[in-house]
Amino acid sequence: MSLVYERVHDNLQRLDLRSIHEALDGHLERSQDKSFMDVLDALLADEVETRRVRAVETRMRTAGFPVAKTLDTYDFTFQPAIDRKAVEDLRALRWVHNAENILLLGPPGVGKSHLAIGLAVEAVRAGASAYYTTAASMVAQLKQATRRDGLEARLRRYVRPRVLVMDEIGYLPMDAEAAHLFFQVVTKRYEQGATIYTSNKAFSEWGEVLGGDAVLASAVLDRLLHHCTVLNIKGESYRLRNRRRLGAKAPENEGGR
Ligand code: ADP
Numbered sequence: 001m002s003l004v005y006e007r008v009h010d011n012l013q014r015l016d017l018r019s020i021h022e023a024l025d026g027h028l029e030r031s032q033d034k035s036f037m038d039v040l041d042a043l044l045a046d047e048v049e050t051r052r053v054r055a056v057e058t059r060m061r062t063a064g065f066p067v068a069k070t071l072d073t074y075d076f077t078f079q080p081a082i083d084r085k086a087v088e089d090l091r092a093l094r095w096v097h098n099a100e101n102i103l104l105l106g107p108p109g110v111g112k113s114h115l116a117i118g119l120a121v122e123a124v125r126a127g128a129s130a131y132y133t134t135a136a137s138m139v140a141q142l143k144q145a146t147r148r149d150g151l152e153a154r155l156r157r158y159v160r161p162r163v164l165v166m167d168e169i170g171y172l173p174m175d176a177e178a179a180h181l182f183f184q185v186v187t188k189r190y191e192q193g194a195t196i197y198t199s200n201k202a203f204s205e206w207g208e209v210l211g212g213d214a215v216l217a218s219a220v221l222d223r224l225l226h227h228c229t230v231l232n233i234k235g236e237s238y239r240l241r242n243r244r245r246l247g248a249k250a251p252e253n254e255g256g257r
């Protein structure tokens, strides 16, 4: 009797059925009146759900989001110009399935990074892999990899994930080498992976951003915009909303950050 018990637990561990291993004793004590199928069903459902949660956590860690943001914490009433319906449509994640792009444009503080991360988190929860990078960090890494003869391997980091967030295009202008590395990522992801781009620069300024190379910029935009939802956020900076309010007579304490 005790041997069967030990063997079952031993095998559960060998098969890495951790959740069943942990829940089994409780079920043995509580489930006398349940059928074998009902108990097995409950144990397996628990194992599957635990694995799903664990896999989401792993993908979240791999994605390397710099801050935890979700679509649910984005205040659309603060940014009325934003096309809320378009954002709701994006929640269905057809853009991930179809390897399409999202481009978030607007000045600092309007929530581009917040929305980009929130959308990527939706994809991660639904089972997709994701990776977050700023444009500047990506090209710096790729430059370094080039020097060490490891460009191909490094490119894979940006090409392989189903969803890539490429944040902050345009904050730092790129030199010619950086612009070409950027172009390579855009080209390799084109129609292969879904990408969320964010920028504070209008299309007309992308030539300047991309090493002063207007031809390269139009090749980038051509691919980027081919299958793309563009959200132009024209509103005010959320970061400055409290400062503005503090200027008013009776500042209220929201207890926020
Ligand atoms: P951007 O990337 O456009 O410069 P961020 O996404 O970094 O802006 O937003 C700046 C800060 O303000 C972040 O903490 C973000 O979560 C918050 N924020 C911006 N817009 C909103 C909004 N509409 N609702 C809630 N929080 C917002």
Ligand code: MG
Binding pocket: 112, 113, 114, 167, 168
């Ligand atoms: Mg940002």
